[in-house]
Amino acid sequence: MDKHNILIIGGGIGGLTSAIALRRHGFDVTVIERDPDWSVYGVGIIQQSNVLRAMDHLGLLDEYVAAGAGFDTVEIFAPDGTKVARVPSPRLVDGYPANLGVGRPALHKILGDRTIASGARVRLGVTATAIDDQGDRVAVQFSDGAQENFDLVVGADGVYSQTRALLFPDAPPPHYTGQAVWRYNLPRAEGMDSLQAYNGPTGVGLVPISPSLMYMFVTTAEPGNPRYPREGLAAAMRKRIAHCSPAIQTLGAHITDDEGVVYRPLEAFMLDGPWHKGRVVLLGDAVHATTPHLGQGAGMAIEDSIVLAEELARHDDVDRALTAYRDRRHDRCRYIVEKSLEICMGQLGKGAPVDNHKATAAMFAMVSQPI
16 A cells, blocks of 8 residues: 555554554554543553564564563462462563563553654544545544545544444444453562462452552452442452452552542453445454453554554555455454453353463463464
């Protein structure tokens, strides 16, 4: 495809890595983001071996690793706190750790700074109010009254993507799983050199994100998809871990700041059929939103970005490029969505319990394969 003008809707992880990847292939890129402050919540994120490989591909690896905490293993614990396994992760980039925990604000800054440095245009506090695919171009009307024409539009606008709703109005909505996740930053435990995952009806994970900091995630059954007020969130999170192992209960004493708790209902979605229509294509959570049980949601979006840019650079025909992009990504992303849901349903008692040791090892083997 000629080095045409591309609009990316969404300034999160998928949108920004798309901008970086597309600029590396010489495309003109504009990113719009509805949040005028371009902010992200302040807990951490797990990034596994395939993501480090992807960051190496994007030329971001050194600054990315420097911003977080690397680790090469995942430790699995029984609900009573007994360690049952230590699962090694494959290193996919020589001289670098297999996995990384990193604060979301730090990752956002790296991606945002590189997007701007790449020459992409970033417009904040703006949404697309109309997208008119005219066959040879896409006319886009913006919320600030501006209108521009683009050769391609990329919808990287999340699980409740407005772009997807415009393209595929009959697609089923994301479904609430019955489970939610609570996240909180804590002092990093002495000697901690792995991600630590605790099995049980209440799933708990501890992830190092700096020499002095880790974050805790807690997955709990939340029937009816309740919404909780900000006041009292810390006490509510402490209550959720009151019956976990003694080591986890002890950490509850540090969960004191309501503003520091991030609570999210867990929703899942997989778009069957094409991921594009004409000159508009979807990416990341807009097409394959996953629960966090395998820690691969952001990783799949980042890989999408690389593959989309490669296929657009490889093909002169837009439809062929976008079809090839979907064909390369579909099975891998579906695996992550379905296997993550299996763990979720097992924790909820709606399916067979899943052995996290085996599930984690199988996931590492799969994502180690080339994208």
